[in-house]
Amino acid sequence: MSTLPSLSYLNLSFNNLSGRIPKGNQLQTLENPTSIYAGDVQLCGDPLPKKCPGDDDSAQPPTSNGHGDEDQEEDKKEKMLFYFIILAGYATGL
Structure with a gap:
């Protein structure tokens, strides 16, 4: 929607x-941009006052629970x- 030629x-x-609300040419030009998202409390980012996770420079990185290797495995x-x-299904179909 943000790339539409006219909105x-x-x-x-x-x-x-x-x-996060996407940024784009048309979405930034709408009148009263905060009211078009009224009632959508899970939205974040500009033009809303609610910041998205990761927007704050002082945000701390997620803490590791010590199970990183187990999760990767x-x-x-x-x-x-x-x-x-997938391979078994393909072989069965042949």
Whole structure:
């Protein structure tokens, strides 16, 4: 939507939207930009006063729970299982 060539009116209020508001030419030119997002409390970023996680320079990096290697190993196993299932399905279809 931010790359549309022309946008004169937009109302996204009370749509249960969440996340960062995208930046773009047309979204920055709308009149009263904060009211078009009214009721969408999960939205963050400009033009709203609510900052998104990671916007604050003093934000601290996420703390490690000490299970990083275990998580990576589990992800690797899940990925291998996924590819094995895909390969088995392909071989069965031949």
